[in-house]
Amino acid sequence: MVEMNRRNFLNAAAFTGLGLGLSNVLGACSKGAKFNINELYPIYKDGQYQEKNFEYLTKNDKLGLSPEIIKNHLGLYSNYVKNVNQAEAEMAVGNVTEFGMKHLAFSLNGMALHDIYFTNMSTEESKRSSSLNRAIDKTFGSFDAYMKNLTELAMKVEGWSVTGLNLLNGKIFNYALQDHSANFPNFIVPILALDVYEHAYVADFKKEGKAKYLEAFTKIVDWDIVSRRLDLVKNLA
Numbered sequence: 440m441v442e443m444n445r446r447n448f449l450n451a452a453a454f455t456g457l458g459l460g461l462s463n464v465l466g467a468c469s470k471g472a473k474f475n476i477n478e479l480y481p482i483y484k485d486g487q488y489q490e491k492n493f494e495y496l497t498k499n500d501k502l503g504l505s506p507e508i509i510k511n512h513l514g515l516y517s518n519y520v521k522n523v524n525q526a527e528a529e530m531a532v533g534n535v536t537e538f539g540m541k542h543l544a545f546s547l548n549g550m551a552l553h554d555i556y557f558t559n560m561s562t563e564e565s566k567r568s569s570s571l572n573r574a575i576d577k578t579f580g581s582f583d584a585y586m587k588n589l590t591e592l593a594m595k596v597e598g599w600s601v602t603g604l605n606l607l608n609g610k611i612f613n614y615a616l617q618d619h620s621a622n623f624p625n626f627i628v629p630i631l632a633l634d635v636y637e638h639a640y641v642a643d644f645k646k647e648g649k650a651k652y653l654e655a656f657t658k659i660v661d662w663d664i665v666s667r668r669l670d671l672v673k674n675l676a
């Protein structure tokens with residue numbers, strides 16, 4: 440378990456930047472509260488981003504996604520973890536390469552978004568916190584309008600539909616990413632990630648079945664995790 444207080448977070452954030460560059464700095468907490476960030480965001484430990492074990496998802500027959508598609512997807516995630524670690528190791532010693540320049544951002548985001556996506560997927564019963572409902576209502580007016588926006592964006596891109604908190608104005612918005620890196624501004628911290636690359640659904644739903652995949656995904660969002668992520672980051676806004 441990695442725990443930090445708000446001051447430590449801000450000190451760390453000053454060096455690392457924000458947005459999707461998530462690492463152990465998101466062990467932030469406020470007002471003395473402590474969070475187990477291991478289940479909320481990626482882990483950076485011993486100089487490496489850590490690959491988490493999401494194999495349990497392949498054994499969940501209520502998920503609505505086949506074990507095969509999850510297994511293949513976990514393989515992609517594994518490569519992002521390896522690539523960002525390799526890119527950081529190369530760039531840290533001044534070895535500027537095309538690989539390093541690309542994967543310092545592309546694979547960091549790929550690693551982080553997949554971690555967030557797999558983590559916010561569960562068939563256990565969960566519910567939104569009152570603070571998440573307030574944040575949703577403030578921006579979208581209603582939960583239905585929020586979900587409509589999230590899935591509409593998802594239909595328009597091959598990449599990601601992400602709910603993130605804007606640290607500059609304290610509001611949540613949905614962002615449509617055409618790939619791991621595109622269209623994602625600084626100062627946004629994701630609290631929910633929805634993968635809409637074809638590798639996430641075509642093998643189970645076919646390309647024309649994207650809407651059905653989105654419908655399946657909306658039934659397995661772990662709103663408890665999403666609520667806790669919002670609690671974690673909103674105090675920084």
Ligand SMILES: [Fe+2]
Pocket residue numbers: 512515553634636638639
């Ligand atoms: Fe993916």
